[in-house]
Amino acid sequence: MTRSVSRSAARSAAYAALAMLLALAPLAADAAVALLQPPRIIDGTRPMTVTLLVTGDAQTRRFTVPATLQVTASADLLAPIRVEARRAGHGPAVLRLADGETRTIRYTADWPVTLRGQVRLDVAGIDAAPVLVTLNRAPAEATAAAGEPSNRAGTAADTTAGATAGTTAGTTAGTQGGATAGAAAEAAGAAPTALASGPANGAPAxxxxxxxxxxxxxxxxxxxxxxxxxxxxxxxxxxxxxxxxxxxxxxxxxxxxxxxxxxxxxxxxxxxxxxxxxxxxxxxxxxxxxxxxxxxxxxxxxxxxxxxxxxxxxxxxxxxxxxxxxxxxxxxxxxxxxxxxxxxxxxxxxxxxxxxxxxxxxxxxxxxxxxxxxxxxxxxxxxxxxxxxxxxxxxxxxxxxxxxxxxxxxxxxxxxxxxxxxxxxxxxxxxxxxxxxxxxxxxxxxx
Missing domain, CATH: 2.40.230.10 (Phospholipase A1)
Incomplete structure (x- = not known):
């Protein structure tokens, strides 16, 4: 009788533990990462600016934000150049996003002096569509006089987009072909997922x-x-x-x-x-x-x-x-x-x-x-x-x-x-x- 009760208690404990694990297990979900298109004509006398758009899906997610991005810049008949872009401003090292919430992360670097004309920018480690820009290296005064747009970087740090901006950004992310970067749920103490930025993986050759x-x-x-x-x-x-x-x-x-x-x-x-x-x-x-x-x-x-x-x-x-x-x-x-x-x-x-x-x-x-x-x-x-x-x-x-x-x-x-x-x-x-x-x-x- 005692042995039967012990077995029943053990089964009950096992079922309870399994139920708790299932409750804590993260739901399968991803976060979209896209490279935002900057202005068509860029002021080449100012730093390069690369902006990532991260969109949370399903439940709240945590993402480790890389301090740097490896960007490959290439122009017609010029060899591609690897540039290290650093995160601009100050922001949390880990982003916490709810379903549908978006966040932009901005990175800056100096333009390589050899680049001219139309330039293609690819970010290593994320499967996002590259962007094309045209560099205008004329002095800023001449650019302003000609009425050309510039890429004057804002001073604000990472900002959370509003509902309307989030919808637009989400559409942009889909259009840009932003791919998934595996996201970990904030349950059971799961470690935050880092956006891959290794030097070789995903780098355009x-x-x-x-x-x-x-x-x-x-x-x-x-x-x-x-x-x-x-x-x-x-x-x-x-x-x-x-x-x-x-x-x-x-x-x-x-x-x-x-x-x-x-x-x-x-x-x-x-x-x-x-x-x-x-x-x-x-x-x-x-x-x-x-x-x-x-x-x-x-x-x-x-x-x-x-x-x-x-x-x-x-x-x-x-x-x-x-x-x-x-x-x-x-x-x-x-x-x-x-x-x-x-x-x-x-x-x-x-x-x-x-x-x-x-x-x-x-x-x-x-x-x-x-x-x-x-x-x-x-x-x-x-x-x-x-x-x-x-x-x-x-x-x-x-x-x-x-x-x-x-x-x-x-x-x-x-x-x-x-x-x-x-x-x-x-x-x-x-x-x-x-x-x-x-x-x-x-x-x-x-x-």
Whole structure:
């Protein structure tokens, strides 16, 4: 009898404890976080201002407000720049929001001096839509005289929006695509949720920004001049075009990620009579390309993939005709934070499916181009492409060192570039000849 009563009491205690846990358990809910759109034209002589909008859902929530935000600022033909924005004014370290309540949090930083024109701002760690602004760096008096709006920062600290503003802000958050940042309920002593602001997670990568356009750079575009064995120049044009834009931007289907690429490379003899072109190579391609496969292995922070068909020829006839067709596979591995100093390794493996004008080209070029690079988007970058022929001693090194020109001449774009070549086959015409080493210097539109 006593044992039965004990069991009954134990069951009752267990049920009571379970009921208490269920009562204290947080309801599943999220809080929307959005990046508010500032004025269309920004006074570039004043600090950058980034404003987050946080909206509470369901019951009261607690949020840990980060002291700083990592913001990536990028402009046309300029490398993205990582900026640390600090929270403006004074406000609570933890926000407590009721269902539907909104709060704005403002951050400021100095504009990088190299930025000009239209600028895109992305905040790392939150899945909010980026904003576009146009910088006006004219003196404030001239801006006011012209009647242009400015982004004069208010002095108020974090403020709670009223009911009407909350509705408008909520609509703005939905329009801006503000995503969820996991919120913890204020029950059972749950720790407040921090808005993610890590340096790598969610940070837009430079290549992502470059690949975001339908028409974009493919391989480096440059013009370099050297003087070994006579004045000469080397230049390259290269772009890619996304043929079909599907309804789902995250689709990995073949048609939605099919690109046409075109690269044209020329060697120009500047010391000969009439300054003739030594050789010009034309390289159209059709290939499948994913800027980010989503694969993360070990220290790999991003993996891109390209595979398809490529033709390369020099457009000549007779004994000087050169032509090859290849099927290629090119994964690109990124190691480290892509907005800071990082490595890039891109082996391009190919199989020849046509080389009638130059059957022995694998002896000198081999079956792979290995590109290795180390650098920072808004600073120096060193890159080199290595080739090794199937026969001993044949191969080449094509190396480049580049630096953003805007750091030297504000208002410009592109890169100051130096290049070095050694080995066989700098162009298709001379695939089986060892070229004199060349050091050249010039300008690059992309690298």
């Amino acid at each position: 430079p290549a992502d920004l470059r690949d975001g356009q339908r028409l974009s750079f493919n391989e480096p575009m440059y013009f370099l001049v050297g003087a070994h064995n006579g004045a000469n120049a080397k230049f390259q044009l290269s772009f890619k075009y996304r043929i079909f834009e599907g309804e789902d931007p995250t689709s990995r289907g073949v048609l939605n990620n099919l690109y046409f690429g075109y690269t044209q490379f020329s060697l120009w003899d500047l010391h000969g009579d009439s300054r003739p072109f030594r050789d010009t190579n034309y390289r159209p391609s059709l290939y499948y390309y994913l800027s980010d496969t989503g694969v993360r292995i070990g220290n790999v922070s991003r993996l891109s993939l390209a595979t398809g068909f490529e033709h390369e020829s020099n457009g000549r006839s007779g004994d000087e005709s050169r032509s090859i067709n290849t099927l290629f596979l090119k994964p690109t591995f990124y190691f480290g934070d892509q907005t800071d100093w990082h490595w890039r390794v891109a082996p391009k493996v190919y199989a020849y499916v046509g080389k009638s004008d130059n059957e022995d080209i694998p002896h000198y070029r081999g079956y792979m181009d290995l590109n290795i690079a180390y650098g920072k988007p808004d600073s120096w970058e060193f890159s080199a492409t290595l080739r090794k022929g199937t026969r001993k001693g044949y191969g080449s090194i094509d190396a480049y060192l580049s630096y953003p020109l805007a750091h030297l001449v504000p208002g410009t774009a592109g890169y100051l570039m130096a290049g070095y070549f050694w080995g066989w086959g700098e162009s298709l015409l001379d695939y089986n000849q060892k070229s004199p080493w060349q050091f050249r210097i010039g300008y690059a539109l992309s690298r």
